[in-house]
Amino acid sequence: MSVRHGLLALLAERPAGAYQLRQEFERRTGGTWPLNMGQVSTTLDRLVRDGLVAPADADGDVPRWTLSPAGHDALRDWWAAPVARTAPARDELAIKLALAVSTPGVDVRRLVQVQRTETMRAMQALHRLRVEGAAGADADLAWSLVVDNLVFAAEAEIRWLDHVEARVARAAATRDARPPAPAPRPATAPADDETAARR
Amino acid sequence: MTRGPVLVTARGLTRVHGEGPSQVRAVAGVDLAVRAGELVAVMGPSGSGKTSLLRLLGGLDVPTSGRVTVAGQDLSELGPDDRARVRRRTVGYVFQQLNLVPLLTAAENVALPLELDGIRPRSARAAALGALADLGVADLADRFPRDLSGGQQQLVALARALVGERRVVLADEPTGALDSTTGDEVVRLLRARVDAGAAAVVVTHDARVAAWADRTVFLRDGVVTDVAEPGDPTDLLLGTPREASW
Numbered sequence: 001m002s003v004r005h006g007l008l009a010l011l012a013e014r015p016a017g018a019y020q021l022r023q024e025f026e027r028r029t030g031g032t033w034p035l036n037m038g039q040v041s042t043t044l045d046r047l048v049r050d051g052l053v054a055p056a057d058a059d060g061d062v063p064r065w066t067l068s069p070a071g072h073d074a075l076r077d078w079w080a081a082p083v084a085r086t087a088p089a090r091d092e093l094a095i096k097l098a099l100a101v102s103t104p105g106v107d108v109r110r111l112v113q114v115q116r117t118e119t120m121r122a123m124q125a126l127h128r129l130r131v132e133g134a135a136g137a138d139a140d141l142a143w144s145l146v147v148d149n150l151v152f153a154a155e156a157e158i159r160w161l162d163h164v165e166a167r168v169a170r171a172a173a174t175r176d177a178r179p180p181a182p183a184p185r186p187a188t189a190p191a192d193d194e195t196a197a198r199r
Numbered sequence: 200m201t202r203g204p205v206l207v208t209a210r211g212l213t214r215v216h217g218e219g220p221s222q223v224r225a226v227a228g229v230d231l232a233v234r235a236g237e238l239v240a241v242m243g244p245s246g247s248g249k250t251s252l253l254r255l256l257g258g259l260d261v262p263t264s265g266r267v268t269v270a271g272q273d274l275s276e277l278g279p280d281d282r283a284r285v286r287r288r289t290v291g292y293v294f295q296q297l298n299l300v301p302l303l304t305a306a307e308n309v310a311l312p313l314e315l316d317g318i319r320p321r322s323a324r325a326a327a328l329g330a331l332a333d334l335g336v337a338d339l340a341d342r343f344p345r346d347l348s349g350g351q352q353q354l355v356a357l358a359r360a361l362v363g364e365r366r367v368v369l370a371d372e373p374t375g376a377l378d379s380t381t382g383d384e385v386v387r388l389l390r391a392r393v394d395a396g397a398a399a400v401v402v403t404h405d406a407r408v409a410a411w412a413d414r415t416v417f418l419r420d421g422v423v424t425d426v427a428e429p430g431d432p433t434d435l436l437l438g439t440p441r442e443a444s445w
Contacts, residue, residue, distance in 0.1 A: 111215065113417060117425040120242075120406065124429035127410035151410065158406040191231050 003035060003043050008052060008075045015056035015066040018044060023178045032150070047071070072139050075131045093157070097164060138196035148149060203235030206367050206398035207256055212265035214251050214421075225251035227421035228265070231240035233398045235366065238390060240409035241402045247403040250295070252418065256280040256400060257369045269367055287316045293370035297352055299344040305331065305355045306340040309362050313321050316363075319344055331355070332360040336377030343349060350381035357385060361392055368399040369413050374408055386411045 006025050010016060016024070022040045026033070044065055047053035052071035056064040067075070095116060100106045130147045133140070214226040225248045241249050254260040256267055258274045260329050263348045267274045270289045274282055286292070299308050309327035314320060336354045344352055357407065360368055368389065374382030382405070392413050393399045401408060411413045415427040 113419075113424050114250075117415075117417065117427040118430075120409060120427035121430035123406060123410045124412065124415070124427065125431060128429055149406075155406045155410075162244070 003033075003039055003048060005075070005078045007040070007043055007047065008071055008078070011053060011065055011067045012072065015064045017059060017062040017064045021065075027140075029146055032146055075154050101168060102183050109165065111160050112165045112168075116158055119157050119161070123151060123158065126151045126154060159179075200421070202237055205232045205234050206270050207231070207233040207400065208266075208268040210268075212252070212255055212267065213263050214248075214255055214260065215243045215263040224421050226262070229418075229421070229423055230418065231256075231400075231423075233277060233367075233400055235398050236332045236393060237363075237397050237406065237414070238393045238399045238401065238412045240412035241400060241403065241418060242406075242409055242415055243319070243424075244357040247418040247420035249418055250441060251421070253369050253371050253400060253402050257284050257290050259292070283439070284316070285411060288363070289365060289367055291365040291368045293353075293356050293360045293368070293373045295371040295375060297356040299352055299356060299359075301344050304341050304343055305336075305358075308355060309359045312359065313363055326362055327358070330358040333361070334358050335387060344368075349376045350378070350385075353377055353385055354388075361397075366397050368397055370399065370401045371402060372403055374403070374405060379407070382408070 003025070006029070009022055010021055010024050010028075015039055018037060018040045021044075022035050022037060025035055025040075028156050048055075048065075050070075052068055052074050053065050054068045054071075056066035058064055097108070097111070098164060100108050126147055128150060130144060133147065201382035208345055209229050212226055212229040213224065216223045216225055217255075227248075229252060231239070238244070241252060245247050251260070255262050256269070258267070258269065258277075262275070263298055264281075269285055272285055274285065277285065299305075300311065303311065306327045309330050310320070312322035313326055318326070328337060328340055331340055331354075334354050334357060336351060337345060339351055339355060344355070348356065353376065357370075357373065360370065370389065373389065374385055377385065386401075386408050389399060389401070392440075401412065402436040403409055413428070417425040417427070
């Protein structure tokens with residue numbers, strides 16, 4: 001997703017100024033995606049340039065923006081289309097582990113455990129936040145769903161780390177259990193020599 | 200909630216099974232202290248010693264060396280009968296296989312530890328009904344285990360662990376056989392009991408269960424390899440639920 005679509009979604013509800021858009025965007029995304037005013041202004045400029053957003057009546061001195069018909073179409077297309085999963089983000093942890101298992105001398109087991117502890121800490125903190133947030137009188141559904149997403153991502157990472165650990169252990173056990181390569185046979189067997197001598 | 204006194208302590212806890220070359224150190228020198236108001240999760244791969252550790256903490260097994268203290272009582276100084284008394288009065292244990300008695304109703308199962316402890320059947324039943332009601336399953340009181348779903352059986356087993364004045368709850372994979380919604384409910388109820396002043400240790404392979412804990416202890420080959428305590432959520436999330444601005 002881009003900030004662009006986020007602003008289109010908000011402007012589809014009502015005309016708004018840049019500051020108001022920034023506030024509402026952060027609120028709805030649980031603060032996981034903080035924006036600065038520069039980003040909002042630049043994005044609005046581009047949306048106007050592309051004909052998706054048009055100036056609306058100002059609120060006093062504050063300029064406001066609204067969605068054009070083309071903007072409504074673009075937004076409808078965005079809601080209808082799945083988020084593409086074809087280009088996975090580069091995950092530092094995945095890359096770190098890929099390097100660790102192929103680099104001699106790295107204690108992969110320790111690396112996995114240290115990471116699992118860190119991810120568990122994060123998951124516990126997020127969980128606590130979720131429980132406390134959900135207990136509030138005005139529990140915010142959008143916010144709590146974003147936190148849920150982070151909790152599930154942490155859980156998935158821990159499960160993946162368990163999987164890595166098991167795979168690495170299995171690979172090591174297979175390596176250890178493999179019989180040593182047989183010694184090369186001498187070119188002429190002694191028994192054959194004896195037979196030859198008796199002849 | 201504010202943490203209370205230490206209710207469970209393990210010092211240098213070691214349990215060795217077998218002898219000679221086939222000897223296995225299931226638990227090897229574990230130190231642990233759990234306070235009232237604290238929920239500790241124990242995680243680790245299969246065979247890492249999680250269940251062995253829990254059995255030692257609950258007095259179901261005797262350590263090869265080291266000590267376990269529960270509510271101020273050193274279990275190593277107690278004979279089998281006194282250990283059993285501590286288990287009945289102070290420790291609620293949720294088994295992986297639940298261990299409900301098939302010939303007893305849910306209420307009778309929950310009342311069983313109290314009756315074994317000499318409490319009159321009528322009082323024990325009243326306490327059992329209270330424990331079932333606390334977990335929202337009072338309507339299951341007169342049903343037999345075979346007539347209960349897996350989730351319902353788990354809630355009855357939890358009620359049996361919580362009934363009476365038990366201040367220590369030990370649970371071995373309490374959500375293992377449950378769907379995620381029922382599992383969440385079981386852990387939420389356990390958490391509520393801890394927040395009301397109990398100390399709990401939960402063995403789990405499920406990170407979602409451990410997320411409810413104040414601390415997660417990682418075991419491997421019977422040794423504590425790491426401990427996780429909740430981090431600072433502001434590093435992960437900048438916002439909190441707020442009133443809509445429009």
